[in-house]
Amino acid sequence: MVSVFLKSLLFFLIASPLAAEWTFDLEAAQKTAKEEKKAIYLVFVSTDSSGACQQLERRILSSEKFQSQAEEKFVLVKVDLPLKKRLQKESHQRMLDLAKRFGVGGVFPTSFYLDARGRPFYQENGVLSGGPEKYAVHLLGILQKRETRDEGLKAASKMSGLKKARALVDLLKPLPDEVVLNFYSQQMDELAKLDPEDTLKFRKEKVIGKAYADFEDAVKKVFHKDSYDQVVTLVDEFIGKHAPEGDLKQKVLFRKLAALNHGGNLEPAIKVADEIISIDEESSHGRFSAQIKEKIMKRLGR
Template sequence: MKATHLFAAAFAASLGFTSAFAGGEGWTHDFAAAKKQAADEKKDLLMDFTGSDWCGWCIKLNDEVFKHEPFKAGVKDKFVLVELDYPQDKSKLSEETIKQNDELQEKYAIQGFPTILLCDASGKPFARTGYQEGGPEKYVAHLDELRGKKDARDKALAEAAKAEGTAKAKALISALEGMELEDAVAANFYPEVIEQIKAADPKDETGFSKKIEEKQKFAKWESELQGFAEKQDMEGALAFVEKSAADFTGESKQKILATKAGILAQSGKFDDSLKALAEAKAAAPDSEIAPQLDNFKERIEEMKAGAADEKAGADEEKKDEAKEE
């Protein structure tokens, strides 16, 4: 088998073929084969969702990390490397690979590139990352740290198996939250854990079910808002946002009010925008995005000042024109 593989490689080289993988040798496009290899070799999967011929950060990650020997040496005993490419030039990939990649993008809820997922041999994700500066050695150390999330997951699940009631629910919640995965990813790959939480905590003393329902409700809201954006219906979007804000609380309401502020700012209604932004900040002052709202406020104030200067300049021009007449 080794001789056959070497002959095939030599034949390809003689024809001038080069690696189809942005990261160079050692990567595969075949997800099913990668899972089998990972299971056989007792390794994890490192899945690189990339845009090899258009995504600047993807290209930087390849050039600064993946192509270098310290990275290859640092991961060879731990990971099977899977490159899932979404190039502009589709001729680089077979129809089968394109179909596979599209399905995986949806299943793993990939929204941006590069996205790096660490998964166990079955394909269940346990950590997520992307571009990190510092070179190959630092990136390998970063991956080693992320691998600890799998151990934490497995430990929490083992503790949950021994517990009952809310104690069981809390251990299961700890397993999910420790991985810091997108909600859609958790729902796709850990549905049994979510159902066990609900069964162990039927009165929702942990607040987990309420949190899930709120997120699902917000996701539906985002989808409806997208419809207005596609039609470029600013007035309709503003009316929709104003009507729906009362149906949410906490961080969800904060995001909706911040969206309202953005729409108003784009419409040139800067005072109303700043008012909406203040309401957004008050809705959840200790949230993760609350500090970002301060930066947003500064930007709106700059836009307001710029618009005022532009108006003053236009008024001066009108006065000058009137004098000339």
């Protein structure tokens, strides 16, 4: 005879919804999302180094209330990228590759909302206030942005020429550079045909944006090794290939100025400082360059 306790336990297990399981496998998540007609919630955290991520994990992501409500419309994917310790080489590299694909740098937590094809339609950083139920409601509200994007793409498909190009730019502009280039290549190809001279300057902006992120990664890898000549080479190559203007050119040249200054190449450093200042002496990089130049001049006794 089944005891009253066992009957009660059995009823509880049947009646209570099981919390969703987080996965790290984005491809599997896309398959599930297609089958169940859901979106994907992808969150990048680093719980071994970020207090905000630890708070998000403890307060929200591990909550059964959050998971059970969010899974009604989302497949849940979490990438916990350790910065202080290393996982097995293969797993760690997969995480790094995924973070790079989505343009995730050093800002954690970063959340992406994807359609079943894996295309992001919204991205946000940080931790929202409120408990797990409020957080789940927030996620469900974000789905409206997917509908807005889809309606926008449908409307753009009926347009032509620069009007269509502008409509596509309005839809893609809020998304990170890496996301646009990696997940919206079809729309970028359309823009190349609709606006071959890039009069809207959108394609160049996105390509340069991604190239600059790669440039910064490359500079960081060699700068701390005192490889200042390599930094100068990276700067010259970037400027030669992408011809940046304004603020971006100042930022790139500032890396060269820092490398020359640290390496003791003071005369060339003065010339680079002057070039940065000539672009915009009132900008932060313009002012910093003027200060560095003044210190160099004092070192040279001028």
